[in-house]
Amino acid sequence: MKLTKGILLGSGILFIAIQVIRPVRNQNSQDLSTDISSVVIIPDTVLTLLKDACYDCHSNNTNYPWYSNIQPVGWLMAHHIKEAGSELKFSDFGSYSQRKQLSKLEGIGNSIEDDIMPPMYYKIMHRSAQLSTAEKLSLIKWVQQSMDSLSIDR
Amino acid sequence: MKNLILRFAVVVTILASCNSNSNNPSDKHGSLNRPVSYSRNENSGTSTTKDEIDIFSIKEIVSQYMRISKGLADDNGNDAASGGKALVVSIDKTRTVSLTTENLKIWADISADAKEMAEHIGENPDNIGHQREHFVILSKDIYDLVKTFGSDQVLYKVFDSMSNEGKGGFWLSETKEFKNPYMGKAMLTSGSIQEEIRKK
Numbered sequence: 001m002k003l004t005k006g007i008l009l010g011s012g013i014l015f016i017a018i019q020v021i022r023p024v025r026n027q028n029s030q031d032l033s034t035d036i037s038s039v040v041i042i043p044d045t046v047l048t049l050l051k052d053a054c055y056d057c058h059s060n061n062t063n064y065p066w067y068s069n070i071q072p073v074g075w076l077m078a079h080h081i082k083e084a085g086s087e088l089k090f091s092d093f094g095s096y097s098q099r100k101q102l103s104k105l106e107g108i109g110n111s112i113e114d115d116i117m118p119p120m121y122y123k124i125m126h127r128s129a130q131l132s133t134a135e136k137l138s139l140i141k142w143v144q145q146s147m148d149s150l151s152i153d154r
Numbered sequence: 155m156k157n158l159i160l161r162f163a164v165v166v167t168i169l170a171s172c173n174s175n176s177n178n179p180s181d182k183h184g185s186l187n188r189p190v191s192y193s194r195n196e197n198s199g200t201s202t203t204k205d206e207i208d209i210f211s212i213k214e215i216v217s218q219y220m221r222i223s224k225g226l227a228d229d230n231g232n233d234a235a236s237g238g239k240a241l242v243v244s245i246d247k248t249r250t251v252s253l254t255t256e257n258l259k260i261w262a263d264i265s266a267d268a269k270e271m272a273e274h275i276g277e278n279p280d281n282i283g284h285q286r287e288h289f290v291i292l293s294k295d296i297y298d299l300v301k302t303f304g305s306d307q308v309l310y311k312v313f314d315s316m317s318n319e320g321k322g323g324f325w326l327s328e329t330k331e332f333k334n335p336y337m338g339k340a341m342l343t344s345g346s347i348q349e350e351i352r353k354k
Contacts, residue, residue: 097263103270103291110287113319 018071023078026085028060036093039101040146049135050090052128053118057084060091065125101150109143112136210252212299213306214244215268219296220328222275226289226335227342231282238275238285245269260302268295286336290318293325300326304354314345324348 032038042050056062062081068074088104096104111117113136118129131139218241225233245265250258271292275285300309310327317323317336325335327347334344 097266099263099267099295103267106291107287114283114287116284 021071021075022069023074025064026060026062026078026081027064028091030061031091034092034094036090038094040149043142046139046142049131049139052126053131055090056126057081057122058088058090060089098150102147105143105147105150109140109147112139112143208249208251210249210303211306212248212303215241215248216296216300216305216307216309216326218244218272219292219326222272222285222289222292223325223327223335224333226282226286227333227338229282229338231279231285234282234285234289235276235279238272238277241272242269242276245272257302264295264299264302268292268299271295282338286318289325289335290323293323296326297324300351305351306353308353309351310347311349311351312345313348316341316344326351 036042037047057080062077064077068077088107093101093104108117112131118126118131123130218237221237222234222241223237225231225235225237245268248261248265250261253261271288274288275292278284297311307328310330310332311324312327312332312334313322313324314334314336315322317334323336325332327333330347332345332347333342337344
């Protein structure tokens with residue numbers, strides 16, 4: 001009984017202590033010159049879907065939920081946002097080479113088609129990221145159109 | 155509130171299982187740097203002159219690409235993955251000092267993309283579907299490399315309209331008797347030769 005109490009107290013103290021360590025937030029001023037909107041046309045309906053389902057991790061600005069202030073939740077988020085950003089960042093898309101832009105678009109289409117993105121854990125916490133079949137199709141159609149327009153430019 | 159806690163619990167479980175996987179890529183990144191020094195050791199051991207080392211060649215890149223292709227045609231994700239990892243190494247140790255500024259730019263563009271595709275293929279031995287998706291783009295990159303810098307062997311560009319989930323996809327083959335890396339055993343001979351790339 002004493003041991004259980006000790007463990008509880010210990011983890012309580014640890015929990016409070018780790019709250020002090022707060023990761024840097026992914027919130028930056030918007031630079032539209034490198035944003036994806038500078039190279040392809042994004043209809044409003046598509047932009048809403050991208051913002052709801054993708055931008056939290058794949059842009060320079062995350063819309064943080066309140067529980068991101070609780071550690072280690074915030075740490076996990078920071079880690080995932082960093083990883084996601086190195087894979088694809090819509091805010092930097094305009095600075096990618098044309099080849100990379102086309103590859104990334106193809107990857108976006110595939111990930112949505114195969115239900116790899118948005119990831120399960122994100123969809124559980126964000127209802128608006130649970131895309132309907134119609135929403136997925138409209139995203140895939142937009143991906144295809146964007147690829148076509150980028151290829152013509154070449 | 156209860157609902158939120160429950161969702162939290164599910165997410166934490168998923169993340170815990172994800173993390174064990176995501177540890178691997180960073181390991182791989184760490185090991186990526188090694189082959190460069192490796193090759194130097196090898197070179198100092200043999201009698202290769204400095205000029206020979208500095209010659210730009212995509213021979214090894216093409217051969218690792220073929221290794222991935224064979225793995226996929228055999229429905230063997232593990233073989234494809236080791237080919238992918240080897241391809242990353244080959245790209246990294248390619249000597250580019252002899253390239254002109256213009257060619258260097260082309261090389262940097264194509265090789266960066268190809269490397270990313272190779273990394274994905276290397277990191278997903280258990281997901282051959284995902285490997286094949288990246289192989290579609292990798293094939294485009296290797297084709298452009300070969301067209302730009304020339305190949306020291308005859309290659310065939312094979313196209314199959316049914317591959318790549320019906321969107322159509324091509325790949326490069328060393329022989330006329332090709333094996334479809336997108337279909338594997340299911341439709342190994344599907345496709346037709348679209349172009350013969352001459353030796354240059």
